[in-house]
Amino acid sequence: MASSYILSAVTFAYLICATLYLFSLVFKKSFLALLATVITWITLGGHTLGIILRWVESYQLGFGHAPFSNLYESLVFFAWTITLVYLLVERKTGHRAMGVFVIPISFLTLAYASFSPDISSKIVPLIPALKSNWLIAHVITCFLGYAGFATSCGLSLMFLLRMNHAEIGPQDGFWGRLIPLSQTLEELIYQTILIGFLFLTIGIGTGAIWAHTAWGTYWSWDPKETWSLITWLIYAFILHGRMARGWSGKTMAILSLVGFMAVLFTYLGDKYLAPGLHSYGAK
Amino acid sequence: MSIKKKSIGEHVFDFFASVRLSLILLAGVAAVSILGTLIPQGEEPEVYAQYLGPRLFDVFESLGFFDMYHAPWFLFILLLLALNLIGCSLKRFPKTMGILKAPIRLDEGVFKKEEFHYQIKLDAPLERVKTFLTDVVAKHYPNRPAQDDSPEKLMLYGEKGGLSRLGPYIIHTSVLLIFLGAFIGTRWGFEGRLTLSEGERSGVIRLKQTDMPKELGFSVKCDKFSVSFYENGMPKEYRTDLTVIEGGRVVEKAAIRVNDPFTYKGVTFYQSNYGTMGDNITLGVRPAAGGEEKIVKLDSHLETPIPGVGLVKLANFYPNLMKMGPAVKLAVAAGAEEPEAVVLFQKAPDFDKRRQGKSILTLKSFTERYYTGLQVNSDPGVWLVWLGCGIMVAGFLITFYVSHRRIYVLAQSQPDGTIITFSGRVNRNKLAFKRELDRLCQTVQANLQKAE
Numbered sequence: 001m002a003s004s005y006i007l008s009a010v011t012f013a014y015l016i017c018a019t020l021y022l023f024s025l026v027f028k029k030s031f032l033a034l035l036a037t038v039i040t041w042i043t044l045g046g047h048t049l050g051i052i053l054r055w056v057e058s059y060q061l062g063f064g065h066a067p068f069s070n071l072y073e074s075l076v077f078f079a080w081t082i083t084l085v086y087l088l089v090e091r092k093t094g095h096r097a098m099g100v101f102v103i104p105i106s107f108l109t110l111a112y113a114s115f116s117p118d119i120s121s122k123i124v125p126l127i128p129a130l131k132s133n134w135l136i137a138h139v140i141t142c143f144l145g146y147a148g149f150a151t152s153c154g155l156s157l158m159f160l161l162r163m164n165h166a167e168i169g170p171q172d173g174f175w176g177r178l179i180p181l182s183q184t185l186e187e188l189i190y191q192t193i194l195i196g197f198l199f200l201t202i203g204i205g206t207g208a209i210w211a212h213t214a215w216g217t218y219w220s221w222d223p224k225e226t227w228s229l230i231t232w233l234i235y236a237f238i239l240h241g242r243m244a245r246g247w248s249g250k251t252m253a254i255l256s257l258v259g260f261m262a263v264l265f266t267y268l269g270d271k272y273l274a275p276g277l278h279s280y281g282a283k
Numbered sequence: 284m285s286i287k288k289k290s291i292g293e294h295v296f297d298f299f300a301s302v303r304l305s306l307i308l309l310a311g312v313a314a315v316s317i318l319g320t321l322i323p324q325g326e327e328p329e330v331y332a333q334y335l336g337p338r339l340f341d342v343f344e345s346l347g348f349f350d351m352y353h354a355p356w357f358l359f360i361l362l363l364l365a366l367n368l369i370g371c372s373l374k375r376f377p378k379t380m381g382i383l384k385a386p387i388r389l390d391e392g393v394f395k396k397e398e399f400h401y402q403i404k405l406d407a408p409l410e411r412v413k414t415f416l417t418d419v420v421a422k423h424y425p426n427r428p429a430q431d432d433s434p435e436k437l438m439l440y441g442e443k444g445g446l447s448r449l450g451p452y453i454i455h456t457s458v459l460l461i462f463l464g465a466f467i468g469t470r471w472g473f474e475g476r477l478t479l480s481e482g483e484r485s486g487v488i489r490l491k492q493t494d495m496p497k498e499l500g501f502s503v504k505c506d507k508f509s510v511s512f513y514e515n516g517m518p519k520e521y522r523t524d525l526t527v528i529e530g531g532r533v534v535e536k537a538a539i540r541v542n543d544p545f546t547y548k549g550v551t552f553y554q555s556n557y558g559t560m561g562d563n564i565t566l567g568v569r570p571a572a573g574g575e576e577k578i579v580k581l582d583s584h585l586e587t588p589i590p591g592v593g594l595v596k597l598a599n600f601y602p603n604l605m606k607m608g609p610a611v612k613l614a615v616a617a618g619a620e621e622p623e624a625v626v627l628f629q630k631a632p633d634f635d636k637r638r639q640g641k642s643i644l645t646l647k648s649f650t651e652r653y654y655t656g657l658q659v660n661s662d663p664g665v666w667l668v669w670l671g672c673g674i675m676v677a678g679f680l681i682t683f684y685v686s687h688r689r690i691y692v693l694a695q696s697q698p699d700g701t702i703i704t705f706s707g708r709v710n711r712n713k714l715a716f717k718r719e720l721d722r723l724c725q726t727v728q729a730n731l732q733k734a735e
Contacts, residue, residue, distance in 0.1 A: 063513060125513045128521055128541035128554075187714075194683050201679065205672040214542045216474065216553040216660040218668060219465075221352045223320045230320075233313040237306060243451075244302040 134210035142203030148196025299370035450682025464667030561600030
């Protein structure tokens with residue numbers, strides 16, 4: 001299948017992008033960072049093509065469906081949304097060094113999808129429960145939410161690492177130009193959490209509608225559902241702390257890391273818990 | 284100044300209206316929910332007893348840990364959360380309305396207080412600037428306009444996005460709507476199951492929580508059940524064709540599939556599961572002491588009296604039990620005794636001998652028939668939940684992506700032209716507002732300079 005080859009190449013390309021971002025920092029060369037950005041955009045293009053091809057190929061197999069139906073496809077899409085959200089943030093702020101913290105997540109996600117023996121990349125038809133347009137809305141919005149949180153997690157790491165060097169600013173040459181000011185980072189952490197929170201909310205809502213049409217209940221406390229609520233509550237906690245009590249950037253950054261742990265557990269942790277309605281995701 | 288002592292009522296209100304309580308409750312619900320995913324919910328008591336031992340089992344049982352999300356204390360936390368939402372909102376609402384309705388003061392003092400300042404100098408005299416400036420402010424900041432016009436100076440005020448300050452109240456209302464919808468659904472709705480074999484008709488479902496029967500007020504008949512498969516053997520579609528019968532008349536026909544339910548009079552039927560069942564079952568009955576075998580037809584649903592055996596009812600049909608082929612389980616009631624479970628294999632005609640009853644039963648023949656398992660629900664609160672979700676998303680957009688922007692413009696006449704000062708105030712996204720004011724300045728400058 002052409003899509004498999006493309007996605008393998010894309011995985012490898014993300015490794016190159018991550019390395020370029022890293023080299024740009026290590027060797028303090030701006031042009032390497034620019035090159036990293038350009039190649040990451042091209043890789044994202046290839047990634048998009050791979051997803052679309054996989055969609056087309058499923059139709060050629062005679063049971064076409066959107067490529068959001070199993071763990072492999074969700075990981076591929078997750079990596080796509082992370083890269084997209086990151087590149088948009090990079091474009092808006094002009095700070096390229098953040099790629100060192102985010103693009104490796106895209107690479108590792110795709111590598112895990114491709115190389116984990118538990119994950120099959122085969123295109124299979126949809127079981128009746130998954131045949132719903134709400135599936136597409138649910139998956140896309142959930143993963144945009146996850147990507148918002150992943151980006152905010154990367155930014156938070158950067159914020160925490162930078163804390164001891166708060167005085168470094170744009171006037172201090174290479175490092176100062178590459179890494180945003182703490183104040184900017186704080187604002188970006190907040191903004192990306194907002195994106196994540198908005199889409200997670202829509203994701204939970206569309207999931208509830210889908211569950212209601214498929215099983216007759218919009219909320220059944222299945223482990224994945226509950227974990228998505230836990231994630232939602234943690235970020236609601238962060239937002240209230242920031243808005244009503246004016247929490248500092250450090251508190252936000254640390255809690256944002258905790259929040260992302262919950263995101264990862266929502267996404268992958270249900271394997272370790274009692275099987276629920278989402279169990280088909282693991283196959 | 285004396286500090287007024289608070290009454291008990293005020294203390295209670297302050298407790299419920301504090302953000303500290305909100306944070307504790309948000310973290311609390313999260314922590315409890317984590318616990319609920321670590322302890323499997325809704326298993327059989329034996330499973331828990333085996334893992335926990337009798338003492339822990341009793342503790343967990345009394346705390347409601349096996350059905351935590353419906354335990355009274357969990358619902359109590361949710362109730363506290365709802366009260367907290369209401370309290371916080373009530374406490375802050377008057378202040379918010381105060382900001383939105385505050386009288387607009389147009390004196391030069393306001394320009395000292397505002398955060399953003401821009402000043403431009405034009406060669407044009409004040410009189411020629413006035414109309415354009417008034418129009419531009421009215422166009423970009425149309426709400427609550429105010430102006431103070433005099434020969435030496437013009438002061439203007441305008442604002443927009445005041446709705447943004449109401450965003451949190453909108454979100455809080457949406458959460459309460461979802462809670463209310465969920466409450467109505469649990470209180471006045473029901474969840475039940477209905478199993479129908481092809482051709483069977485019923486108007487009584489079995490409730491999930493209590494296992495009690497419930498009359499629907501109409502009946503449904505399963506005309507046909509079908510299942511189709513993909514080439515690789517994965518299931519493709521489950522489909523039940525239903526007829527709704529009310530007052531002896533056929534009122535509606537419908538096909539239901541997974542993800543495609545059917546609703547009649549507020550009751551929704553969902554495709555849930557399916558299976559095969561035995562029908563037209565015939566049994567062989569022969570006395571254990573020896574004698575001729577008689578063939579008896581067994582009713583699929585009712586008790587069938589069989590002479591020398593008792594009342595026999597079909598309890599279960601197995602297409603292939605323990606890899607020994609088709610089998611039936613019967614409930615056999617002889618006299619006033621408790622019914623006895625009797626299993627018969629078609630391929631093992633002597634299997635019933637070991638029961639050592641007066642008669643030996645055998646499974647002679649049957650036909651296999653599909654049955655469909657339907658989930659039958661009614662949820663009169665669900666529309667409130669959807670409304671709440673919609674309002675919540677709208678509330679987020681209003682809260683986070685709309686900002687309350689207020690702008691003051693002062694144009695002062697100078698001997699050689701006009702000085703215009705822009706200043707403003709915003710409740711969030713300061714950077715964006717700064718850019719916006721910057722652009723406004725440029726527009727004004729470019730246009731009025733051109734008019735020269």
